[in-house]
Each structure stands twice: as C-alpha cells, then as structure tokens.
Amino acid sequence: MAKKVLIAGAGLGGLATGLRLAKKGYSVEILEKNGKAGGRLNQLKKDGFTFDTGPSFFAMSYEFTDFAKDCNITLPFKYYSLDPLYTVSFRNSDKVYHLFKDLHKLAAEFREEEPGFEQAMRKYLDKCRRLYYDTNVVIKNNYDSLLHYALTLPQVGPAHVGTLFRSFWSQVSRYFKSNEAREILSLVAFFLGRTPFDTPATYTLLSYTEFMHDGYFNVEGGMYKIVEGIVNELEKENVKISYNTEIVDFVAEGNKLKYLIDSEGKKWEADIMVINADAAVFRGKIFRRPEFSEEKLDRMEWTMGSLTIYLGIDRKLPDIQHHNYYLGTDYREYAGKVYSSAEIDEAPYYYVNVLSRSNPECAPPGCESLFFVCPVPDLRFKSSWHDRDQIVDRIIDDFSRRTGTDIRPHIVSRTVYTPEDWGDQFNLHRGSGLGLSHKMLQIGALRPKNFDEHFKNVFYTGASTIPGTGLPMVIIGSKLTTERVLKYNDQ
Numbered sequence: 274m275a276k277k278v279l280i281a282g283a284g285l286g287g288l289a290t291g292l293r294l295a296k297k298g299y300s301v302e303i304l305e306k307n308g309k310a311g312g313r314l315n316q317l318k319k320d321g322f323t324f325d326t327g328p329s330f331f332a333m334s335y336e337f338t339d340f341a342k343d344c345n346i347t348l349p350f351k352y353y354s355l356d357p358l359y360t361v362s363f364r365n366s367d368k369v370y371h372l373f374k375d376l377h378k379l380a381a382e383f384r385e386e387e388p389g390f391e392q393a394m395r396k397y398l399d400k401c402r403r404l405y406y407d408t409n410v411v412i413k414n415n416y417d418s419l420l421h422y423a424l425t426l427p428q429v430g431p432a433h434v435g436t437l438f439r440s441f442w443s444q445v446s447r448y449f450k451s452n453e454a455r456e457i458l459s460l461v462a463f464f465l466g467r468t469p470f471d472t473p474a475t476y477t478l479l480s481y482t483e484f485m486h487d488g489y490f491n492v493e494g495g496m497y498k499i500v501e502g503i504v505n506e507l508e509k510e511n512v513k514i515s516y517n518t519e520i521v522d523f524v525a526e527g528n529k530l531k532y533l534i535d536s537e538g539k540k541w542e543a544d545i546m547v548i549n550a551d552a553a554v555f556r557g558k559i560f561r562r563p564e565f566s567e568e569k570l571d572r573m574e575w576t577m578g579s580l581t582i583y584l585g586i587d588r589k590l591p592d593i594q595h596h597n598y599y600l601g602t603d604y605r606e607y608a609g610k611v612y613s614s615a616e617i618d619e620a621p622y623y624y625v626n627v628l629s630r631s632n633p634e635c636a637p638p639g640c641e642s643l644f645f646v647c648p649v650p651d652l653r654f655k656s657s658w659h660d661r662d663q664i665v666d667r668i669i670d671d672f673s674r675r676t677g678t679d680i681r682p683h684i685v686s687r688t689v690y691t692p693e694d695w696g697d698q699f700n701l702h703r704g705s706g707l708g709l710s711h712k713m714l715q716i717g718a719l720r721p722k723n724f725d726e727h728f729k730n731v732f733y734t735g736a737s738t739i740p741g742t743g744l745p746m747v748i749i750g751s752k753l754t755t756e757r758v759l760k761y762n763d764q
C-alpha cells in the first residue's frame with residue numbers, strides 16, 4: 274500500500290513537494306491553516322480588481338521547467354519575460370532609469386552619471402557569473418552534517434572567499450563610481466529581505482541571474498496562476514487539501530511523530546509528515562524545542578517586514594511600467610534604519626507593481642490594479658501599526674507627486690496588510706516577510722534543516738529551510754525535501 278504523507282501548509286513549498294511525492298506514488302494529503310492555497314504567493318480579488326498579494330515576478334524560470342519535467346507534466350501556467358526588468362527613480366529627480374537586459378541600451382541610461390558603464394558592467398557581471406556557477410553546488414545539495422557541508426564549501430573555490438567578507442555594496446562599489454549605478458545595481462539585495470550593506474557580496478550572483486542568465490518573469494493572468502495550476506495537477510493525483518485546518522499540537526511515539534493535531538482537536542495520522550509552515554517557527558511553537566523558543570527566534574536574523582497596499586483606481590497610468598522602484602535621497606541612511614526604527618520615514622522607499630498593465634483582465638476596463646510594497650521593520654522593532662493609514666497616505670501622496678498623476682480621487686478599492694497581518698495570516702515570525710535571512714551563518718547546513726532533529730519521519734520544506742527564500746529557491750527546496758523522503762523510505 275502507498276505510504277501516506279501529510280503536509281502541513283499549502284504554500285508553494287507544500288504544493289510543489291506534494292506534487293513531487295504524489296508522482297512518486299505516495300498518498301498525499303495537505304492541511305492548510307487558511308481558506309486558500311498559496312501561502313505568501315497569494316491573490317486578493319476585490320471590487321472587480323485582482324491583485325497579486327506577495328510575489329509579483331520570479332527569476333530562474335528553468336527551476337520551474339525542471340520541476341514540471343521531474344513531475345512529468347506540462348508547466349501548468351504561462352510566463353513571459355520582462356524587458357525592461359524594472360524602472361527606478363530617485364526623489365527630487367525627474368529621471369526614470371529603465372533597467373534593460375541589453376547592456377548597450379542599459380549603458381545609455383547611465384551615460385551621464387557613469388561614463389564607461391558598459392565595460393564596468395561586463396566585468397562586474399563576469400564575476401557574478403563565476404559566483405553563480407561556482408556556488409550552485411552549495412544551493413542544490415542536502416547536507417547530512419556540518420562536516421558534509423564543510424567538505425562541500427571548498428568546491429566553491431578560493432577565488433570567491435573575499436566575497437564572504439565584503440558587502441554587496443562594497444562589491445558593486447569596486448566596479449562603479451556613481452551613486453546612481455551603485456544604488457540601482459545593489460537594489461536586488463532587498464529582494465533577499467536585507468540591505469546591500471549587510472548582504473554578503475556572494476549574493477551579487479543575483480545580478481547575473483537578473484541581467485544575463487535568465488531575467489525576470491511574469492505569469493499570464495497574475496502570479497496566482499502558479500498556485501491554481503499546481504493545485505489542478507494535485508487534484509489529478511487525488512491529493513486532497515483540507516483548508517481552515519491549523520496544526521497546533523502533536524503526539525509522538527518514541528522517535529516518530531504519530532499525529533498532528535489541529536485547532537479543533539482532530540488528530541491527523543500518516544507515515545511521513547512534511548512541514549511547510551516556517552521551519553524555525555514550527556519547531557519552536559508546535560514541537561516546543563528550546564533551541565527555537567521565542568527568545569531564540571528573536572535572536573536569529575530575520576528578513577524585514579512588508580507593508581503592502583492594494584489599490585484599484587478608476588483610470589489608466591500609461592506611463593508607469595510593470596515593476597517600479599521609488600527611492601529617496603539618502604540610501605545609506607535609509608538602509609541603516611529600515612529594519613529597526615519604529616518611526617517610518619516621512620517619505621519611505623517603495624515598489625509599485627501595475628498588474629493590469631500586461632494583464633488587463635485583472636482590472637475593470639479603463640482601470641488599473643496597483644500593488645505597493647514598502648519594506649518596514651518587523652514587529653520586534655515596530656510593534657504597533659496604529660499609524661498605518663497615515664503612512665499609507667504619505668506613500669500614495671508621494672507616488673502621485675512623482676508620477677505627476679494625482680491618483681487619490683481615483684481610488685475605488687483600498688486594502689492594506691501590515692507585518693501584523695502577514696504574521697497572523699501565515700504564522701510568520703514577527704511578521705518577517707521572507708523568513709530567515711541568508712547571512713552566512715543561516716544558510717546551508719547552518720539553516721534549520723529539512724529533516725527533523727528528533728522525529729525520523731518528519732521533514733521540512735519552504736523558505737526558512739534550505740536553500741532559502743523566493744519562489745525558485747522554494748522549488749529547489751521541494752526537490753531536496755523529496756530526496757530526503759525517498760531516502761527515508763529506502764531505510
């Protein structure tokens with residue numbers, strides 16, 4: 274008889290691992306706290322508008338195509354590449370930088386600020402390319418022990434040791450002189466949920482993925498099509514998803530987990546359990562492991578929180594691209610306080626996504642569906658959001674001023690999620706948006722493992738276990754977790 278696997282959480286990690294295991298012949302069932310699948314990769318439909326609530330694009334598309342190949346399916350959603358990748362503008366300047374993939378075109382954007390940009394960029398990207406290929410071995414491996422990890426690291430090669438000790442910012446500054454080029458090219462560090470000043474230079478490999486290797490992609494009809502597509506494939510494999518089922522307790526027998534218990538007291542039994550809820554939080558809150566107590570979690574390094582704003586407006590914004598970054602005037606000062614100051618800047622930095630620009634079906638005719646993300650401190654540093662509406666108003670005013678279009682009288686739908694909402698919805702520690710950070714002491718074998726320390730039949734998948742956060746990483750992680758489960762079964 275097929276072995277039964279229970280997965281706690283229907284985020285991308287849980288869904289992808291579920292499909293891989295179902296395809297390997299396991300009988301899979303998924304338990305999800307919320308009324309919908311997707312976790313942070315989610316959707317809001319309101320007042321005739323559709324909004325992607327979390328991820329708005331992805332990199333490394335080949336991880337999705339490999340996933341489909343491994344599962345022997347046609348990828349159940351369509352994606353298209355973005356060019357320009359995004360735009361960036363600075364406060365007090367009318368100039369809008371278009372981040373083209375074509376380096377010649379890109380260099381023209383920096384003609385005045387950074388003469389010699391193209392040559393510098395080619396050199397910079399060449400180093401990023403070598404980092405990308407040489408570190409692949411670290412990202413795509415399961416580690417059974419610290420020793421195994423320590424033996425793998427030298428394969429990365431001595432040429433990259435310096436990047437462990439430099440910041441992303443210092444690395445970019447070695448190649449570019451102007452603040453504009455440095456600030457724009459180091460923005461990608463924010464995608465990892467930290468700033469370029471505290472992200473190791475090793476992650477400049479991301480510049481290679483964005484500009485050269487693959488680029489960024491959007492999904493036709495919005496990002497939630499990824500979830501709908503995988504759920505549809507799971508249904509074909511008779512995988513049941515039980516919604517509104519939050520795991521709050523457990524029963525163990527020796528070194529095996531026997532039952533997961535939900536908030537109604539129902540016991541769920543299986544041979545194997547995969548936890549897609551945050552790998553650190555679940556160990557602390559549900560398994561009550563002292564190493565993951567609330568105090569210990571607070572001492573770990575988390576990515577920043579997100580203030581997200583979903584606006585439906587009854588007019589078009591033809592001059593605004595799909596992805597846009599609105600920066601301020603003092604990058605270093607901003608980065609120094611963005612995590613830890615309870616006072617949000619008068620004029621914070623933010624990102625705006627116009628989903629309806631390429632997906633007109635996501636807004637009523639003549640309307641636009643806008644999604645703002647503003648990086649903010651997690652709840653350890655800003656515990657109260659009583660000033661939420663004032664902060665949101667300031668961002669909307671700033672956007673109106675900078676784009677020369679007063680959108681305020683055109684807002685017909687408005688929804689806001691603070692880190693409190695993100696934390697409550699998905700059980701994220703202190704509302705941290707991307708989970709544990711990727712500092713060197715929190716990656717590889719030093720990240721919460723994808724197998725349990727005590728229960729032989731328990732595994733983890735998702736952003737806070739290996740290899741890390743972001744959609745492609747979570748897809749790679751689903752493969753690594755599946756390998757663990759298969760190996761366990763062979764024992």
Ligand SMILES: Cc1cc2nc3c(=O)[nH]c(=O)nc-3n(C[C@H](O)[C@H](O)[C@H](O)COP(=O)(O)OP(=O)(O)OC[C@H]3O[C@@H](n4cnc5c(N)ncnc54)[C@H](O)[C@@H]3O)c2cc1C
Pocket residue numbers: 281282283284285286287304305306307310311312313314326327328329330331332518519520521549550551579581646698699700706707734735736737741742743744745747
């Ligand atoms: C604002 C924002 C923007 C982002 N933008 C991007 C982007 O543009 N591109 C990109 O690649 N990535 C982006 N990310 C990151 C990306 O969303 C995540 O890395 C990824 O979705 C994490 O998937 P996951 O399966 O690990 O976790 P989750 O999506 O959090 O899934 C975990 C699931 O477990 C459920 N759960 C939790 N506890 C329990 C419990 N006790 N019992 C049952 N169920 C439980 C949760 O409800 C959730 O559904 C963004 C994230 C945020 C917050």
